[in-house]
Amino acid sequence: MKRLKKVDNILTVAQHNNLVRSDLAFTHLEAKVFTKLLETIPKDAQKLGEVNIKISDVIGTGGSGKMYKLLHEAVKSLDKRRINLLKVDAGPYDYDSCGLFDNMEMKVGQNLIRGEWGRKIQPYLIQLKKGFTLGELEILLKLKSGHSYKLYWLLRSYESLTRYEDSIDNLKTILVKQEEGKPDKYTQWNDFKRYVLEPAVAEVKEVSAEAGNPLTFNMELLKSGKKVIGVRFTDIKSANSRKKISEGAQLSPAESGKLLPKYEGKKETAYNRLTLTYGLSPEQASEVVDKVPQEELWPVMKQLNLDIVTNKLHERRQPPVTAGAWSMTLLKKHFGHLLKWAAKESSEQGKLAL
Structure with missing residues (x-):
């Protein structure tokens, strides 16, 4: 059995739960770029401005032309990405969209990806006092699909509640990036289960365990008659985060949020x-x-x-x-x-x- 890592060695990045639980889905490369950009944010940041990361930190050195093309598409997609961050009490016709970035650029000759965080997205990334989630960098960067990446963040955001339940349609919207102008790949439940949900569940458990901080949970399918209509995750927990929270070691000054209460x-x-x-x-x-x-x-x-x-x-x-x-x-x-x-x-x- 692998030993759990020492708590004080764990590096994390943070997002507000409204962002974690939004329809901001990623491809694998988009998720990796986004994570490396999150990593640059100081924990005590008062404002976000221009951010720079190395291309080699995303795809390594000596990448092929195909890899650079895929990275180009990922950066281009993140630059265009807009998300809906409506509050829980918003009306059905309300609209509140914002962009992740004001601008982005990729300079292959300079080994550089440069971006500037969008103004409206900043409250969801800095000065987080409550209602936020920490993701472990080692796990996030080892996950090999955008579906697994989003599922990891999503389940971590519900860890204090120990459970999360949602309809299949909503879960699909959260986990799967819908390509503009292209048909939905997973209209059938069996396809979504086979190609998205089951692989993501398996990878999250495997990668988090290998990193020494296993994220454990149970999954139950919710049915109406014979039709699967939803999924319920229960007993969500990761060993080190429980310990860190109870000892107060996980929360930096910018991360000292209140834990949600437990009931019986x-x-x-x-x-x-x-x-x-x-x-x-x-x-x-x-x-x-x-x-x-x-x-x-x-x-x-x-x-x-x-x-x-x-x-x-x-x-x-x-x-x-x-x-x-x-x-x-x-x-x-x-x-x-x-x-x-x-x-x-x-x-x-x-x-x-x-």
Whole structure:
């Protein structure tokens, strides 16, 4: 059995969970370039500007013409990449897109890739106080597919909750980069399972174990009748990160976020439903579970299940609203006097009448 690495030798990079859990999927080379660029960010950075990395740090020395062409395409793709970073309570017609980079260039003769981080993306990369995830550099740089890379980040972001559940369609959007103008490769569940999910799961477990910090988890398929509709990951944990967090050794001054609370019994069930099914953020769900008495909360939870899961009333409104918006409005109606976030809702949600 391989020994776990010493905690203080682990090098990490950080992203806000909103970025980790977005539809920002990568090819293998894009993931490697992105990771090397993340590595250049100082942990105490106040602002991001121009960043430079060596081409040889991405593809080694003596690369073939084909490899340089692939790297050229990866850099070009990252330069054009825009992502949707809407908040959990955004309306279905809201739009908030931002670019990863303001500009990028590749100078083969100078062994150089140069870029400038986009202005709107910076709050998701620096001065992270809470709601962020650390990725271990050794693992990230050894993963050989963009699917594995994104799955590793995704599961690490849910490690404090120990579980993550999503629909097949949403998971595919997160893991698979959709090429513009090209048809979806994985319209069939069996194809997605065979070529994306199962290889990514196997590689994440193998590479993290080889690095001395195994990321372990269980995976369960969710079905409606015989049809697979979702995936549930449980018991997500990596040995060293648990130890580092408990000892306070993992968190730098720029990474000293609060850990999400653990619950048991009905509180755990309520928390998981509020976040995974009813669209609340972890912080909002924690406040509900902590402040609302269980005997008062569960009748409202049953109403949410009827509205959102059974009848999908939020989707039938004109215009439709998100599950999170519907849930927040109903919870505010019953428990607004107990919840701080209820007073901070957007004006749009304040107008939503149930």
